[in-house]
Amino acid sequence: MTLFGLALRNLRRNRFRAILTALGVAVAILTFVLLRTVIWAWNVAAEYAAKDRIATRHKVSFVIQLPKRYIDDVRAIKGVKAATWANWFGAKDPKDPNNFFANMAVDPASFLEVYDEIVLPPQQKRAWLENRRGAIVGDVLARKMGVKIGDRVTLLGTIYAGDWPFEIVGIYSAARKSIDRSQFLFHWEYMNESMPERRRDLIGWIVARIDDPGRGADISAKIDSVFDVRDAQTITMSERSLQLSFMAMFSAMLRALDIVSIIILVIMMMILGNTIAMGVRERTGEYGVLRAVGFLPRHIATFIVGESIALGLVGGVLGIAISYPIVELGIGRFLEENMGSFFPYFRVDPKVAGAALLLSGLLGAAAAILPARGAARLSVIDSLRRVE
Amino acid sequence: MVPLSYNLRSLAVRKTTTLATALGIALVVFVLASVLMLSNGIRGTLERAGSEDVAIVLRKGSDTEMSSGIEDANVGVVASAKEVKRRGDGQPDAVGEVVVVVALDKKGTEGVSNVTVRGVPDDVFAFRPEARIVAGRAARPGGAEVVIGKGVRGNFKGVELGQSFELRKNRPVQVVGVFEANGSSYESEAWGDLNAVRTAFGREEMVSSIRVRLESPAKLDAFAVGVEQNKQLGLEVMREAEYLEKQSEGTAIFIQAMGTVIAVLFSIGAMIGAMITMYAAVAHRRREIGTLRALGFSRASILFSFIVESVLLALGGGLVGAGASLLMTFARFSTMNFTSWSEISFSFDATPGIIGGSLAFAAAMGLLGGLLPAVRAARMPPVQAMRA
Numbered sequence: 001m002t003l004f005g006l007a008l009r010n011l012r013r014n015r016f017r018a019i020l021t022a023l024g025v026a027v028a029i030l031t032f033v034l035l036r037t038v039i040w041a042w043n044v045a046a047e048y049a050a051k052d053r054i055a056t057r058h059k060v061s062f063v064i065q066l067p068k069r070y071i072d073d074v075r076a077i078k079g080v081k082a083a084t085w086a087n088w089f090g091a092k093d094p095k096d097p098n099n100f101f102a103n104m105a106v107d108p109a110s111f112l113e114v115y116d117e118i119v120l121p122p123q124q125k126r127a128w129l130e131n132r133r134g135a136i137v138g139d140v141l142a143r144k145m146g147v148k149i150g151d152r153v154t155l156l157g158t159i160y161a162g163d164w165p166f167e168i169v170g171i172y173s174a175a176r177k178s179i180d181r182s183q184f185l186f187h188w189e190y191m192n193e194s195m196p197e198r199r200r201d202l203i204g205w206i207v208a209r210i211d212d213p214g215r216g217a218d219i220s221a222k223i224d225s226v227f228d229v230r231d232a233q234t235i236t237m238s239e240r241s242l243q244l245s246f247m248a249m250f251s252a253m254l255r256a257l258d259i260v261s262i263i264i265l266v267i268m269m270m271i272l273g274n275t276i277a278m279g280v281r282e283r284t285g286e287y288g289v290l291r292a293v294g295f296l297p298r299h300i301a302t303f304i305v306g307e308s309i310a311l312g313l314v315g316g317v318l319g320i321a322i323s324y325p326i327v328e329l330g331i332g333r334f335l336e337e338n339m340g341s342f343f344p345y346f347r348v349d350p351k352v353a354g355a356a357l358l359l360s361g362l363l364g365a366a367a368a369i370l371p372a373r374g375a376a377r378l379s380v381i382d383s384l385r386r387v388e
Numbered sequence: 389m390v391p392l393s394y395n396l397r398s399l400a401v402r403k404t405t406t407l408a409t410a411l412g413i414a415l416v417v418f419v420l421a422s423v424l425m426l427s428n429g430i431r432g433t434l435e436r437a438g439s440e441d442v443a444i445v446l447r448k449g450s451d452t453e454m455s456s457g458i459e460d461a462n463v464g465v466v467a468s469a470k471e472v473k474r475r476g477d478g479q480p481d482a483v484g485e486v487v488v489v490v491a492l493d494k495k496g497t498e499g500v501s502n503v504t505v506r507g508v509p510d511d512v513f514a515f516r517p518e519a520r521i522v523a524g525r526a527a528r529p530g531g532a533e534v535v536i537g538k539g540v541r542g543n544f545k546g547v548e549l550g551q552s553f554e555l556r557k558n559r560p561v562q563v564v565g566v567f568e569a570n571g572s573s574y575e576s577e578a579w580g581d582l583n584a585v586r587t588a589f590g591r592e593e594m595v596s597s598i599r600v601r602l603e604s605p606a607k608l609d610a611f612a613v614g615v616e617q618n619k620q621l622g623l624e625v626m627r628e629a630e631y632l633e634k635q636s637e638g639t640a641i642f643i644q645a646m647g648t649v650i651a652v653l654f655s656i657g658a659m660i661g662a663m664i665t666m667y668a669a670v671a672h673r674r675r676e677i678g679t680l681r682a683l684g685f686s687r688a689s690i691l692f693s694f695i696v697e698s699v700l701l702a703l704g705g706g707l708v709g710a711g712a713s714l715l716m717t718f719a720r721f722s723t724m725n726f727t728s729w730s731e732i733s734f735s736f737d738a739t740p741g742i743i744g745g746s747l748a749f750a751a752a753m754g755l756l757g758g759l760l761p762a763v764r765a766a767r768m769p770p771v772q773a774m775r776a
Contacts, residue, residue, distance in 0.1 A: 062491065
């Protein structure tokens, strides 16, 4: 029998304790996976951001709008393939005012050109372009609001006061993980023409597609320099930097999650280490016998560590296995529906699962270091004499 | 009744195991107490800014000051209502303010974050007596000077006494003072001259909100009816405290929900840890238990004794964890508020209820973890147990 085989056999001696320990490890790994998935999902938008898209907004604040004619200046810049604009509308569904979802006034034709990962069937696209009161919604939001094509929806304006009736003409899905599938998008013209003179022809931000992702920084600088001498200055950055800067606002929260995810691993090590230490104490006499028949201290250490790694891995696999249904059917769906702007895609990433498995093995080994060292150092006589 | 010292000495004799288990529980209690303190701090920070006798007036449909807009001319109309308290000089105790956010480089990250800038009239400190300058001096009226709350001080580039940041190109505002406001969310804002701020943001002759001090808190309804009845104004009235509670809702719920999920999972892990330890304790002490029974201790007292031991173990860990969490009251946590889209700096607010509740939680973990092992101990037949 190999040493590792012996280690596995040992696990079955106190089956009840091994099961409890594996469960403890599983819960810890489950927690770890959930926490890391939150952090990962928060990063999704940045990680999967389009590399060839840059966004321009007012330099000082997102609450200051830009003149609409800026869009022509951006389109005139060399390297810009297409550009579109949008306004944050910020309206609520009067039937469910606590349901927060992104609603924006966009220019449909150029918007779909710039965001070509938004998947909209051709006839729905045509219907949207033709219908000025037409709006499209993401499939996640459509399910949540319970709307289908042809429905009439009235939103209650907050920034743009009043009741705004729309007709749902399309439901989109996304070909990229970073796209929020709970947005409500409608014609910018429809909003603009209802505005009083002084609030007309103002846009929230501009998004441009460039032909060479490598020149993003150059083109961004070029755009900002054009507007630097105008009355409204701008700042342009890649979609990725925009997302990163958005995340910076939550940096303390992300750091807290980071720390908590490490704390749970420490707790897991304590549970595991405790179990191993107990086993070692109970078997001290056997180690003496093994040493007496010729096994070396390192053999003793190996099978203590081996037992711990095996236990860690069993718990790890179990924890990861539980995390999948919890995320896919529960938390993930809830977050995508209710916090789509923050978590456009909330799933267990294979990388997170892989890291969790690796850590459960590694920490299993680490947890056994102290007990294993103690057991290996004991002299044969001492261990045979020790009676628990 | 088995004496308590028996349990205490049993715990002391197995110190490694006791320590590992107690530390696991300590970490759980630490995380739980910190989360509770933080969400308490968030509510406290946002709600402390509200007074019962102050009413806030926003444009109808606006959820936040930032999305609201009221014409200057209407400020006088609202403030002249008879329910509004008069100052010594006969003027109504009311302020019209403009609220905007600026994006500033956040120190320690590669991104920018939003800071609320409030354009305030000269008599703002008279209206908010809880606010006072703690460093530097008050801003001169009409000038390009601002005072900053101590919660944002030093967190952003330029937001420090003697430094400056831009509200618009080539129009820097100088930070001349730091104020504190009873730990409220105002401490996360920068206050500048009303006209300077609204000119920079193209909001001439508009304010975001009007706050009035009522003659008594009970006058709110009468005041609200008066303002809301005048359809031409298109305004709505809320008690300030109520408005601020709504502002904190999203963020507090998010942190609380996340904290609860974490605490539940953590506690399952720690409970399993306690269970393993107690099962082992019972298994090792078969002979002792048998002896105790032979001496005449009843099953019930054995059961009780082991439960007490487990609760003591958990409480010991809980005390360490709760003690460590008190250190968090020295830390500040700055994150974005979902409703106002700007950063607010929070403190961890400990209350006796939170600390007591966390300790009770630790005791409950000990109780649940120790219950099954204690039952096993109590059911041991004394003769076999002694023979083991």
